[in-house]
Amino acid sequence: xxxxxxxxxxxxxxxxxxxxxxxxxxxxxxxxxxxxxxxxxxxxxxxxxxxxxxxxxxxxxxxxxxxxxxxxxxxxxxxxxxxxxxxxxxxxxxxxxxxxxxxxxxxxxxxxxxxxxxxxxxxxxxxxxxxxxxxxxxxxxxxxxxxxxxxxxxxxxxxxxxxxxxxxxxxxxxxxxxxxxxxxxxxxxxxxxxxxxxxxxxxxxxxxxxxxxxxxxxxxxxxxxxxxxxxxxxxxxxxxxxxxxxxxxxxxxxxxxxxxxxxxxxxxxxxxxxxxxxxxxxxxxxxxxxxxxxxxxxxxxxxxxxxxxxxxxxxxxxxxxxxxxxxxxxxxxxxxxxxxxxxxxxxxxxxxxxxxxxxxxxx
Numbered sequence: 299x300x301x302x303x304x305x306x307x308x309x310x311x312x313x314x315x316x317x318x319x320x321x322x323x324x325x326x327x328x329x330x331x332x333x334x335x336x337x338x339x340x341x342x343x344x345x346x347x348x349x350x351x352x353x354x355x356x357x358x359x360x361x362x363x364x365x366x367x368x369x370x371x372x373x374x375x376x377x378x379x380x381x382x383x384x385x386x387x388x389x390x391x392x393x394x395x396x397x398x399x400x401x402x403x404x405x406x407x408x409x410x411x412x413x414x415x416x417x418x419x420x421x422x423x424x425x426x427x428x429x430x431x432x433x434x435x436x437x438x439x440x441x442x443x444x445x446x447x448x449x450x451x452x453x454x455x456x457x458x459x460x461x462x463x464x465x466x467x468x469x470x471x472x473x474x475x476x477x478x479x480x481x482x483x484x485x486x487x488x489x490x491x492x493x494x495x496x497x498x499x500x501x502x503x504x505x506x507x508x509x510x511x512x513x514x515x516x517x518x519x520x521x522x523x524x525x526x527x528x529x530x531x532x533x534x535x536x537x538x539x540x541x542x543x544x545x546x547x548x549x550x551x552x553x554x555x556x557x558x559x560x561x562x563x564x565x566x567x568x569x570x571x572x573x574x575x576x577x578x579x580x581x582x583x584x585x586x587x588x589x590x591x592x593x594x595x596x597x598x599x600x601x602x603x604x605x606x607x608x609x610x611x612x613x614x615x616x617x618x619x620x621x622x623x624x625x626x627x628x629x630x631x632x633x634x635x636x637x638x639x640x641x642x643x644x645x646x647x648x649x650x651x652x653x654x655x656x657x658x659x660x661x
Contacts, residue, residue, distance in 0.1 A: 324551020356439030357522015363433035379445030406449025410612030430599025511622030572639025583608025
């Protein structure tokens with residue numbers, strides 16, 4: 299009964315967080331026809347600061363962790379993020395009427411981790427007296443980066459195919475990727491050389507890593523691991539973070555309302571995904587956590603938290619990363635499904651993972 303009360307309290311706390319409040323506030327302003335807008339340069343600066351902060355925090359956590367003990371759980375966290383996105387790309391992104399880029403972005407957000415949901419689960423375990431590894435907080439960037447990069451690469455590859463990735467066959471002109479820059483396809487001359495499939499993937503991977511969003515995130519992680527940025531992190535990035543995030547969610551809320559009509563015909567797909575995906579994803583994380591338990595003695599609490607990370611969907615690092623890397627994706631789809639449905643369901647599943655861990659391992 300105590301776990302049930304903790305779950306309800308965590309859910310209410312999540313619904314009261316500024317992330318959802320500012321998102322809904324932005325949608326309300328747009329619905330009322332407000333002329334409020336955040337200048338694009340200011341918006342880009344806010345996103346850069348947010349991602350640097352997330353990267354720095356993740357890098358510091360990794361540096362302070364026991365790297366030997368971290369290795370296997372980190373590998374499985376990475377695998378979880380990739381598998382979750384691949385699952386979403388073969389379900390939601392293939393749903394009739396669902397925009398592929400929206401489907402991939404939503405899968406990416408669900409593959410990434412909600413730090414607040416993870417914190418809620420840790421609090422529940424602490425209350426129940428269930429021990430877990432001290433490096434658990436360092437696992438989330440592995441799952442986060444793996445999921446977001448996979449989703450972005452898949453979205454860009456899908457866009458490249460739709461725009462006309464192309465091969466000339468027996469001198470017959472076909473469509474080329476040259477039109478991607480202008481948004482218009484172009485006829486190739488018979489002498490044009492089409493990129494090989496592996497060359498296309500390499501180009502997209504390079505573009506993804508070089509994108510502003512991923513670059514800022516990776517730079518923050520590198521500095522956190524290799525440098526000693528705690529002073530600037532504690533005095534500048536951490537105090538500003540929540541306020542900057544509220545601005546981001548306000549902007550995304552206004553954009554989400556403007557594009558809400560695009561989702562009317564496929565709203566049921568996102569509702570179904572938002573309600574069922576956390577459970578399926580949590581089972582993936584729980585299964586991999588059990589494998590880690592058998593290999594390394596990963597604790598029951600650690601298995602629970604890996605399942606929670608897999609079940610959760612990002613509310614901090616994911617939205618600015620996707621907004622920066624996939625600006626064409628509809629925030630109504632990926633943020634609405636994640637924050638409105640995925641997060642509450644993920645929180646309600648926490649007692650399930652504790653129960654399963656008790657059955658299979660004993661807590």
